Structures are given as C-alpha cells and as structure tokens.
Ligand SMILES: Nc1ncnc2c1ncn2[C@@H]1O[C@H](COP(=O)(O)OP(=O)(O)O)[C@@H](O)[C@H]1O
C-alpha cells in the first residue's frame with residue numbers, strides 16, 4: 684500500500700533502449716518519501732540517467748525502447764498522466780543544460796516552466812527572480828542564456844527547477860560544471876528544499892558532497908539497486924568495487940581503524956589530534 688508521504692514509487696521497472704537487447708534497468712522496485720535527498724551513484728553507463736528518465740516518464744514517452752513496470756508520482760500513474768501534469772509535479776535538470784534552454788533571456792527561461800504549469804504571471808516573475816538570485820545569478824535576468832558559460836547555464840537550469848516549486852526534483856549530475864563554491868551553494872539550497880518536504884533525486888559522482896548532504900544513497904550496478912541506505916552506504920567496501928569514488932574520510936577512517944556512523948567517525952578522527 685502506498686503511504687501518504689510517498690512521493691515516487693517504482694515497481695518492477697525494466698528498460699532496454701531500442702535496438703539493444705541488454706536491460707539497462709532490470710526490475711527496479713523502490714520508494715521515495717517526501718523530504719528525501721537521494722544521491723544516485725554508480726559507474727558511468729550503469730543507468731543513472733536512464734533511471735531518472737523513467738521516474739518522470741520521459742522513458743518510454745520520448746525515449747523509445749522496451750519498458751515494463753510501473754511508476755507512480757504523488758499517487759499518479761506516470762504512464763497515464765499528461766506531460767503538463769507531470770511537469771507540475773516534477774522538474775528535471777539535465778546533465779547538459781543545452782538540452783533544455785531555449786528562451787532568449789534568463790528571466791524568460793526561468794519563468795517559462797512556472798507559467799506553463801499555470802502559475803500567475805506576477806507570482807511566476809517573483810519566483811523566477813528569487814530563484815535566479817538563489818543560484819547566484821543576480822543581474823543576469825536580461826542576458827541571453829547562450830552568452831553564459833556552461834556552469835552559468837547549468838545554474839539557469841537549476842533556477843528553472845526552483846522557480847517551478849515542484850514536489851519532485853530529478854537532477855542529472857547538475858553540478859559537474861560548477862566550481863566548488865557554487866556546488867556548495869546549490870547543495871545548501873537542495874538541503875533546505877528537502878527539509879521543506881521536496882523529494883530530490885540526484886545522480887552525482889561527487890561522493891564527498893553527497894556524504895555531507897544526502898539523506899539516502901542508492902548505488903546501481905548491472906541494472907539493479909545494489910546498495911540502498913543512509914549516507915554511510917558510501918563507507919561500504921563494495922562502493923569502490925562499483926567504480927564509485929570512496930570519500931576521503933572513509934579511507935582515512937579505514938586506515939585509522941575507526942568505525943561507526945558518519946558523525947561518530949568525524950568526532951573520533953578529530954579526537955585523535
Ligand atoms: N539513447 C540511447 N540509446 C541506446 N543506448 C543508450 C542510450 N542512452 C544510454 N544508453 C546506454 O544505456 C546504458 C546506461 O546509460 P545511462 O543511463 O546514460 O548511464 P549513466 O547515466 O549511469 O552514465 C549505457 O550502456 C548507455 O550506453
């Protein structure tokens with residue numbers, strides 16, 4: 684039975700891309716509650732992007748192949764829900780912002796989603812201006828997104844997701860082109876949104892930043908979820924075997940023979956000095 688704090692639920696989700704026999708996802712079943720900030724990890728090509736695209740129905744609606752299983756978002760069967768309705772519930776930040784930017788000014792770009800989802804013009808403008816400030820781009824409102832750097836365009840894409848105020852936010856390596864300070868700022872925003880009940884699923888290579896911010900980690904390998912739990916999952920010896928970077932503190936704790944949860948490990952390492 685779905686619980687009422689369920690934001691997203693996948694049941695037996697399998698997918699092979701058109702023309703390929705191998706299953707990128709092979710019977711994935713999992714549930715995401717409201718307020719979770721989930722880090723999705725696994726080696727390149729393990730299916731993180733595919734997983735995210737199944738969550739919002741982009742697979743199989745736009746990306747063709749052999750899909751089976753069920754995805755339910757906020758109680759709606761994604762396969763039977765219109766694109767606009769899904770867009771109201773869920774924002775998607777692509778790995779390459781080029782894939783989603785098409786307006787001629789930053790403000791128009793950020794406003795587009797909220798207006799398309801039925802937000803009033805005034806409210807959409809206020810939400811968009813606030814989101815542009817939040818991602819660290821004040822003063823960029825009237826610029827052409829195409830004149831911005833890759834990192835700045837990625838911030839515009841993140842601002843689009845923030846302005847839309849959707850319950851579910853799916854992000855595909857959104858900070859890979861950002862500097863450290865911008866990455867910290869974005870994760871601060873995401874942590875705050877999750878505290879306010881948004882559900883955020885983020886494919887991310889940077890396990891250090893996930894360790895600090897994620898409330899849950901899911902590792903994918905060979906089409907399946909192989910590890911799923913609190914951030915301490917990143918300390919699991921299997922993480923390295925999956926081709927995922929082991930956070931520095933985990934290696935240090937291992938060398939020093941310290942075990943426990945993240946906070947305990949941090950405290951014990953500090954006590955040693
Ligand atoms: N459009 C596509 N057509 C065919 N195969 C694809 C397509 N997109 C991804 N794949 C394949 O699916 C697998 C998973 O890809 P992806 O979900 O992009 O992994 P990740 O995001 O973890 O790097 C890879 O083997 C990749 O080559």
Ligand SMILES: [Mg+2]
Nearest residue numbers: 731732778855
């Ligand atoms: Mg990917």
